[in-house]
Each structure stands twice: as C-alpha cells, then as structure tokens.
Amino acid sequence: MLIEGDSTRRIDVDDPEVNMDDAQRLLYRGELFTGEVTEYLGNALVVFDDDGLTFRESYEWDEDGRPTKSWRLGDGF
Incomplete structure (x- = not known):
C-alpha cells in the first residue's frame, strides 16, 4: 500500500506490488519508486530511503x- 503525506511517499517492502528490476532498483506497481520504504521486524518498524541503505x-x-524505543536519523543510531 502506498501512503502519501507531507510530500513523502512511503511503501511497505512486503507489499506484493513491490519488486526490484534487474538493476536492483525498487519498483512499485511496475514503476520506479522514490520515497521511504518501511519494514516490520517483529515488534519494530524500520524506515529506509528508497535506496534500501x-x-x-x-x-x-x-x-x-506501548512504545518502548524510537530512533531518528541524527540521533546517533
């Protein structure tokens, strides 16, 4: 599912409409995707740029x- 808010597009990497092409670029519904990519890992949510890195x-x-931890870029993570 694509979520759009305050000019940032965000998708879940496990969405069945998310794929990668032969050059390992992220695709959403067959088109190149730019924005943020989320992934749920147990009781955690991780957000990456579309480069995956x-x-x-x-x-x-x-x-x-109940929230237990949160980090943002620049918090020393």
Whole structure:
C-alpha cells in the first residue's frame, strides 16, 4: 500500500506490488519508486530511503502495544 503525506511517499517492502528490476532498483506497481520504504521486524518498524541503505527511523513497542524505543536519523543510531 502506498501512503502519501507531507510530500513523502512511503511503501511497505512486503507489499506484493513491490519488486526490484534487474538493476536492483525498487519498483512499485511496475514503476520506479522514490520515497521511504518501511519494514516490520517483529515488534519494530524500520524506515529506509528508497535506496534500501539509508536508515531514517525505527520504532519498537511491547506486546501490549506501548512504545518502548524510537530512533531518528541524527540521533546517533
């Protein structure tokens, strides 16, 4: 699913409409994608730039849904 807000486009890397081409570029619905890419890892959400390398932010929460940690680029992560 594509989420658009405050001029940033964001997709979930596990979305079935997300693929990579032969040059390892990110595609969404068959077109090159620019924006942020999210990935859920257990109780954590990680956000990268579309290059898949530049870390932007991360959030973690406990089993009850309470936030436990968060990081943003520039916080020393």
